[in-house]
Amino acid sequence: MVIHLTRTYFPDGTNGKLECEGKLIAYTIELPWKNNEKRVSCIPEGRYFIRKRYSDKFKWHLEVMVVSNRSFILFHAANNALKELNGCIAPVTKLSGPGLGLFSRKAFERLKSLVYKTLDQNESVELIIQ
Known part of the structure; x- marks a missing residue:
């Protein structure tokens, strides 16, 4: 599966x-682009693979793998990038401004079910960011 962002x-x-x-x-x-600085910038454009990940904070979510000079870049629910993200990506149902969205949990569950279904069939999920 290939997902385009x-x-x-x-x-x-x-x-x-x-x-x-x-x-x-x-x-x-x-987050805005700030030269891939940790915790304040979105990640660089490119090709990445996605895997399942579990943490106490986010429970089951998604991780973007092998990001240059970064670690633990996740897909998780959030509606305000500046207040809730440290470099991660949040799916939202509707955009409401730059770095702002609505109904993130609903969008995240939709993304997670699609990706998990593919991963459970031992297929890879590639993310292309442009």
Whole structure:
């Protein structure tokens, strides 16, 4: 499975559209681009693989693997990039401003079920960010 994340950059946040085979999965919010600085920037454009991950804080979620100079880049629910993200990606149902969205939990569950279904069939999930 290949998921495409098409971004639009703003000074206060990054908005995106997450699609698979031309179909919208969710919109996304991220921190603004600040040269891949840890905890304050979104990650660089490129190709990544996604895996399942569990933590006490986020329970079952998704991790973006092998990000240059970064670790623990996750997909998890959040509605305000500047207040709730440290470099991660949050799916949202609707965008409400730069780095802002609505109904993230609903969008995250939709993304997670799609990706987990593919991973459970021992297929890889690739994320292409542009």
